[in-house]
Amino acid sequence: QQPVQSPQAVILREGEDAVINCSSSKALYSVHWYRQKHGEAPVFLMILLKGGEQKGHEKISASFNEKKQQSSLYLTASQLSYSGTYFCGTELQGRDDKIIFGKGTRLHILP
Amino acid sequence: GAGVSQSPSNKVTEKGKDVELRCDPISGHTALYWYRQSLGQGLEFLIYFQGNSAPDKSGLPSDRFSAERTGGSVSTLTIQRTQQEDSAVYLCASSPRGLAMHEQFFGPGTRLTVL
Numbered sequence: 606q607q608p609v610q611s612p613q614a615v616i617l618r619e620g621e622d623a624v625i626n627c628s629s630s631k632a633l634y635s636v637h638w639y640r641q642k643h644g645e646a647p648v649f650l651m652i653l654l655k656g657g658e659q660k661g662h663e664k665i666s667a668s669f670n671e672k673k674q675q676s677s678l679y680l681t682a683s684q685l686s687y688s689g690t691y692f693c694g695t696e697l698q699g700r701d702d703k704i705i706f707g708k709g710t711r712l713h714i715l716p
Numbered sequence: 717g718a719g720v721s722q723s724p725s726n727k728v729t730e731k732g733k734d735v736e737l738r739c740d741p742i743s744g745h746t747a748l749y750w751y752r753q754s755l756g757q758g759l760e761f762l763i764y765f766q767g768n769s770a771p772d773k774s775g776l777p778s779d780r781f782s783a784e785r786t787g788g789s790v791s792t793l794t795i796q797r798t799q800q801e802d803s804a805v806y807l808c809a810s811s812p813r814g815l816a817m818h819e820q821f822f823g824p825g826t827r828l829t830v831l
Contacts (some may be wrong), residue, residue, distance in 0.1 A: 637820075
């Protein structure tokens with residue numbers, strides 16, 4: 606039931622792009638993305654509901670393919686502040702209001 | 717406004733003792749979630765409250781774990797007869813409504829170390 610994230614870790618230079626993937630073996634209603642910096646609490650990035658919509662905020666956007674039960678987070682022209690661990694969380698089609706998070710993808714941006 | 721607060725921030729205890737972890741959600745938030753985060757691991761769901769009731773307790777690891785919420789506000793997570801594998805950061809989050817489509821606001825966590 607836990608979504609699978611890939612890659613587990615990424616190292617980029619400032620200005621490069623990254624894609625983080627999240628996949629589930631079960632039908633999904635929504636996908637949630639959070640970022641956690643070392644020693645801090647996770648912070649909300651965005652929620653995607655079924656319908657294949659794509660959302661974005663500045664240079665961070667995401668897509669949700671409900672047929673494939675997959676979501677991808679896109680970070681373009683990465684900044685040093687993007688460093689941290691990115692978690693995807695999934696809510697199953699049954700709408701049980703419970704979010705199950707993946708193990709996270711560690712992103713490190715080098716200057 | 718005030719965010720989610722948790723206390724204590726750090727707790728060191730001896731194996732076999734009981735511990736209580738407290739969460740104060742954002743005022744007015746009806747949904748409250750507890751997660752556990754072990755070193756290098758993801759966010760493990762423990763329990764979810766909608767108001768004072770817990771529709772889903774499926775994530776509690778064993779019967780040594782229990783949680784309650786009173787007055788639709790403060791929640792306490794209790795771990796009895798602590799074991800070394802209970803060592804982790806325990807995170808609490810609250811949400812305006814009991815719908816997963818809403819953002820969860822996380823507290824700073826309680827780091828529990830069982831010696």
